[in-house]
Amino acid sequence: MQSPLHRQHLTLGAKLVPFAGWQMPLHYGSQIEEHHAVRRAWGVFDVSHMTFIDVEGAGARDYLRRLLANDVARLEADGAALYSCMLAEDGGILDDLIVYRRKNDRFRVVVNAATRDKDLAWMEGMAGGHDVDVTERIDLAMIAVQGPEAAAKLPGLLPETLREAVPALEPFHAVEGQGLFVGRTGYTGEDGFELLLPGIDAASLWEDLVEKGAQPCGLGARDTLRLEAGMNLYGTDMDESVTPLESGLGWTVAWKPADRDFIGREALEIQRDAPERARFTGLVLRERGVLRNGTEIELADGRRGTVTSGSFSPTLGLSIALARLPAGNETRATALLRGKPHPVELVRPPFVRHGKACIAT
Numbered sequence: 001m002q003s004p005l006h007r008q009h010l011t012l013g014a015k016l017v018p019f020a021g022w023q024m025p026l027h028y029g030s031q032i033e034e035h036h037a038v039r040r041a042w043g044v045f046d047v048s049h050m051t052f053i054d055v056e057g058a059g060a061r062d063y064l065r066r067l068l069a070n071d072v073a074r075l076e077a078d079g080a081a082l083y084s085c086m087l088a089e090d091g092g093i094l095d096d097l098i099v100y101r102r103k104n105d106r107f108r109v110v111v112n113a114a115t116r117d118k119d120l121a122w123m124e125g126m127a128g129g130h131d132v133d134v135t136e137r138i139d140l141a142m143i144a145v146q147g148p149e150a151a152a153k154l155p156g157l158l159p160e161t162l163r164e165a166v167p168a169l170e171p172f173h174a175v176e177g178q179g180l181f182v183g184r185t186g187y188t189g190e191d192g193f194e195l196l197l198p199g200i201d202a203a204s205l206w207e208d209l210v211e212k213g214a215q216p217c218g219l220g221a222r223d224t225l226r227l228e229a230g231m232n233l234y235g236t237d238m239d240e241s242v243t244p245l246e247s248g249l250g251w252t253v254a255w256k257p258a259d260r261d262f263i264g265r266e267a268l269e270i271q272r273d274a275p276e277r278a279r280f281t282g283l284v285l286r287e288r289g290v291l292r293n294g295t296e297i298e299l300a301d302g303r304r305g306t307v308t309s310g311s312f313s314p315t316l317g318l319s320i321a322l323a324r325l326p327a328g329n330e331t332r333a334t335a336l337l338r339g340k341p342h343p344v345e346l347v348r349p350p351f352v353r354h355g356k357a358c359i360a361t
Contacts (some may be wrong), residue, residue, distance in 0.1 A: 001022045002023055002267035003023070003024065003046050003049065004202045005046045005048065005203060008203055008206050008207065009028075009216075010072065013028060014027070015027055015028075019113070020113035021113070022049040022113060024218070025046065025216070025218035026218045026219050026220050027217075027218040027219075027220045027221065028216045029339060030201075031220035031224070034218065035224050035225060036315075037192065037215035038188050038190055038219065038221065039147070039148075039225075039315055041148065041149050041213075041215070042148070042150045042213075042215070043145075043147050043217040044144070044206065044209045044215070044216055045143070045144040045146065045148055045217050045222055046142075047144050047194070050094050051110070051111045051113060051119065051120070052108065052109075052110055052136065052137040052196060053109040053119075053120070053134060053136055054133075054134075054141045055108075055132060055133070055134055055135075056107070056133050057133050058105070058131040059132045060132050061073070061107075061125070062105055063130040063132045063227070064129075066126070066262055067086060067126055067262070068086055068097075068099065068262060069084055069085045069087050069264060069265075070084070070252050070254050071260060071262075074254065075099075075100075077101070079102075079174045079175055079176075080174075081100040081172045081173060081174060081183060082099070083096065084096070084097060084098075085097075085244050085253075086122070087244075088263070089266075091243040091244075091271060092239070092240035092242065092243060092264075093234070093238045093240060093242060093243065094115070095280070096252075098110045098158050098185060100183060102180075112235075114234065114235055115234065115235075124340060126342060126345055138347075139199055140196050140197065140198060141197060141198070141201075142196050144186055144194045144195075145192055145209065146192030146195075146217075146225075147188075147192060148190060148355060150193060151192075152167070153212060153213070153214070154166065154193060154209075154330055155167050157212065159177065161177050162175065162177055162182065162356065166193065169182070171184050179197055179198055179201065179287075181195070181197070182194075182196075185194075188225040189228055189353045189354070191354065211281075223311070224313065224314060227309050227313070227321075227351075228315055228316070228320065228351045229349075229351075229353060230282060230350035230351060232322070233309055235327075236309050237309050238308075243264075243267070244268070244272055245268060245277060246271075246277055246279075246280060246324065247280050248280035248322075248349070251319075253268060276326075277327060279325055279327055280324055280325060281322070281346050281348070281349075282322060282348060282349040283307065283310070283320065283322070283323050283345065283346060283347070284319075284320055284321075284344060285318060285319040285321075285343075285344050287318075287342050287343070289337050290337075291307050291344070292311070295321070295336065295337070296335070297336075298319060298334045298336060298341075299325065299333050299334075300330060300333070303326040303328075305323055305326055306323060306324060307322070307325060307335075308322045308324055309321060309322045310322070313351060315355075316352065316357055316359075316361055318361070322349065330346065331346050332344070332345060332346065333346060347359050
């Protein structure tokens with residue numbers, strides 16, 4: 001599939017790659033420059049490959065309280081949003097997502113592109129017994145505007161009715177009007193916004209952003225930015241074989257009220273009390289070399305774990321990773337790079353937020 005911005009990507013010289021059935025830009029010449037632009041100024045991403053689902057009806061709230069590990073009852077105001085996992089009965093992660101509350105108990109859910117078919121089938125299958133409509137919005141595109149300059153520069157390109165509301169948004173809140181849905185959310189560890197709008201209108205906004213100086217950014221920079229920010233990637237750091245408690249996402253599980261019977265709760269409650277469950281941690285390699293997905297990590301007692309996401313950090317100038325390791329409290333381990341041992345430090349993510357290092361460099 002092609003994004004509504006496909007022609008714009010070609011014009012800008014993007015290197016296009018297949019991703020979850022879409023042709024998406026990997027970079028526009030330099031992934032490193034794109035990464036730094038978001039940390040230091042502002043960048044713009046086409047994320048129209050994501051899946052947008054409207055959940056509406058008198059039973060929408062109760063349906064989502066059953067469907068998600070986090071609790072939409074926490075969304076007390078229109079426009080509020082939360083991050084959650086959608087779980088199988090055994091606690092395995094079917095997907096991670098953001099859900100927004102809209103007016104009149106309507107909700108908008110943004111899920112991953114690679115899990116589209118599975119997610120839609122699951123959500124529709126779980127709708128039985130609820131007065132709810134689950135509708136994919138294939139007419140929409142999504143543009144992410146990220147970086148420390150985003151809040152100052154984006155509003156001037158928006159309809160006048162939104163120019164004051166958008167920069168005043170709190171994180172994980174959204175506002176909508178005149179065909180635009182704007183959330184103060186993102187996947188980079190920087191301030192910024194994600195804008196949903198009709199696909200037919202996306203090209204005009206994209207071109208305005210680029211003309212005003214926003215750096216077009218591809219999937220490559222998006223991945224290194226989210227890794228520095230300690231944000232999980234579905235299919236890499238988590239999937240149906242692991243739970244949120246094994247993926248550094250215990251904070252996304254709303255245990256109270258105790259009588260909310262969300263899907264997967266029973267399995268998570270059993271695992272919550274298990275002392276030997278796997279832990280999810282950050283790693284830093286200060287020697288030469290790069291921690292890559294699948295790199296084995298050995299603890300002092302010989303037990304081993306695995307890097308789930310690893311790369312060179314452009315901001316820090318060293319290699320970082322997320323890893324799933326056996327239970328314990330060690331602060332150091334050994335990475336086996338091409339069969340050779342290299343010492344690594346265990347740290348708590350994030351590594352970088354708002355342009356600043358969160359670890360000692």
